[in-house]
Amino acid sequence: MSRLLPRVLACVLAALAGGLAAWLLGGAAPARLLAGVACGIAIIVALDTWRGYRLINWLRGSQEGEAPRDAGFWGELAYRVEKSLRLREQTTARERERLAQFLSAMEVSPNGVMLLDGGDQIEWCNTRAADHFGLDPQRDRRQRVTNLVRAPAFVAYLQQGEFSEPVEMPDPRGKGTLSVLVRRYGDDMKLVLSQDITERERADAMRRDFVANVSHEIRTPLTVLSGFIETMNNLPLTEVERRRVLGLMAQQAQRMGALVNDLLILAQLEGSPRPNAEGWLALKPLLAQVEADAKALSAGRHTMTFAAAPDVQIAGAQSELLSAITNLVNNAVRYTPEGGRIDLAWRSLPDGRGEMAVTDSGPGIAREHIPRLTERFYRVDGSRSRDTGGTGLGLSIVKHVIQRHGGELDIQSEVGQGSCFRLVFPAARVREMREQRPVLAA
Ligand code: ADP
Numbered sequence: 262m263s264r265l266l267p268r269v270l271a272c273v274l275a276a277l278a279g280g281l282a283a284w285l286l287g288g289a290a291p292a293r294l295l296a297g298v299a300c301g302i303a304i305i306v307a308l309d310t311w312r313g314y315r316l317i318n319w320l321r322g323s324q325e326g327e328a329p330r331d332a333g334f335w336g337e338l339a340y341r342v343e344k345s346l347r348l349r350e351q352t353t354a355r356e357r358e359r360l361a362q363f364l365s366a367m368e369v370s371p372n373g374v375m376l377l378d379g380g381d382q383i384e385w386c387n388t389r390a391a392d393h394f395g396l397d398p399q400r401d402r403r404q405r406v407t408n409l410v411r412a413p414a415f416v417a418y419l420q421q422g423e424f425s426e427p428v429e430m431p432d433p434r435g436k437g438t439l440s441v442l443v444r445r446y447g448d449d450m451k452l453v454l455s456q457d458i459t460e461r462e463r464a465d466a467m468r469r470d471f472v473a474n475v476s477h478e479i480r481t482p483l484t485v486l487s488g489f490i491e492t493m494n495n496l497p498l499t500e501v502e503r504r505r506v507l508g509l510m511a512q513q514a515q516r517m518g519a520l521v522n523d524l525l526i527l528a529q530l531e532g533s534p535r536p537n538a539e540g541w542l543a544l545k546p547l548l549a550q551v552e553a554d555a556k557a558l559s560a561g562r563h564t565m566t567f568a569a570a571p572d573v574q575i576a577g578a579q580s581e582l583l584s585a586i587t588n589l590v591n592n593a594v595r596y597t598p599e600g601g602r603i604d605l606a607w608r609s610l611p612d613g614r615g616e617m618a619v620t621d622s623g624p625g626i627a628r629e630h631i632p633r634l635t636e637r638f639y640r641v642d643g644s645r646s647r648d649t650g651g652t653g654l655g656l657s658i659v660k661h662v663i664q665r666h667g668g669e670l671d672i673q674s675e676v677g678q679g680s681c682f683r684l685v686f687p688a689a690r691v692r693e694m695r696e697q698r699p700v701l702a703a
Pocket of ligand 1 (some may be wrong): 656
């Protein structure tokens with residue numbers, strides 16, 4: 262009612278003004294009254310049209326500025342319309358922000374995420390899904406996915422409509438394997454999740470190969486042992502033969518023992534935390550032990566030099582370091598023919614790192630084998646390795662140990678030129694112990 266009052270007042274004023282104008286111009290009283298009312302109505306209609314026009318103009322525009330701030334009825338109408346528009350704008354902005362947050366969460370997902378509509382057209386996909394399927398998230402929107410991803414396994418999976426299990430398909434980039442899982446949602450929409458399982462498959466294959474290799478390595482000496490046991494059971498052997506057979510049996514048992522030992526070391530290396538960076542060990546006693554073992558293994562067949570170990574300390578695990586260095590030196594002894602040279606030397610590098618180099622004058626290794634030497638059971642010459650008690654695991658143990666200490670294994674070798682295996686330790690794990698001078702009293 263309060264909003265109508267100004268209009269009623271305006272009507273009365275307009276009628277009075279019209280009446281006054283008609284009276285000034287002269288004429289009969291009813292005619293003057295009629296003219297006054299008509300004039301008043303005309304003024305009100307004109308005013309309303311003007312105000313209505315301004316509001317419609319504002320509504321037709323971008324509505325960025327304020328709505329016309331008229332008084333009374335039109336002002337109230339403009340205010341209410343503007344308020345409801347602003348409210349809706351705020352709600353839309355909030356929804357849009359929520360959607361953007363949701364999409365950015367999907368964007369950082371480690372898996373590929375793609376949304377398909379009822380006709381299998383791409384509604385949206387994150388960068389990873391685009392990468393997995395070789396799509397362009399913008400350009401390929403609204404495209405039928407099977408027109409773009411043509412891997413038969415994927416197309417059949419989508420067409421079949423049975424999504425309880427994921428499907429595996431070759432990576433369209435030709436790099437490996439993808440696992441794709443579809444879930445239905447909403448009105449026949451589909452959520453497609455993709456995962457790159459190349460690494461997992463590689464690890465599975467490696468595990469299978471490893472188990473097969475271990476079984477093979479154990480079966481060989483076992484077969485030999487059972488053969489000997491059968492021989493001893495069935496044949497009357499002379500004392501000399503019996504001793505020889507027992508010697509060979511002991512050799513095979515030792516071989517199995519060495520293999521199991523190396524397997525245990527590897528398992529331990531893989532399953533335990535990195536060695537403490539604060540546990541400092543003196544290098545000297547460590548090398549003294551390696552030297553004694555190497556000399557016993559060589560039994561004087563090689564010329565060996567162990568450069569006097571400086572007062573260096575290494576932060577690490579004693580048993581692991583001993584195992585790594587012993588493996589390198591034992592390899593040098595085992596592969597270097599009689600009369601050859603074997604040198605072990607420690608060098609502190611200018612950048613603070615330290616390296617332990619084991620050099621031999623043995624047969625050397627062809628270039629193509631070098632990158633594979635640290636693979637488990639990789640041997641350049643299988644029979645030479647086995648004959649000398651090798652398990653094929655030595656260098657993979659060495660690599661594991663040095664990596665756990667933050668360092669690296671470098672192998673330089675050429676056929677006929679000998680080999681050099683270097684363990685390089687990071688500066689943070691090496692320190693030199695300077696001789697403490699006694700402080701003299703003044
Ligand atoms: P293995 O027990 O067979 O010695 P490793 O892992 O220690 O296993 O070494 C892998 C292969 O690298 C060996 O089989 C051998 O062919 C080669 N190799 C290792 N050290 C030397 C070396 N000092 N000189 C020549 N070949 C070597």
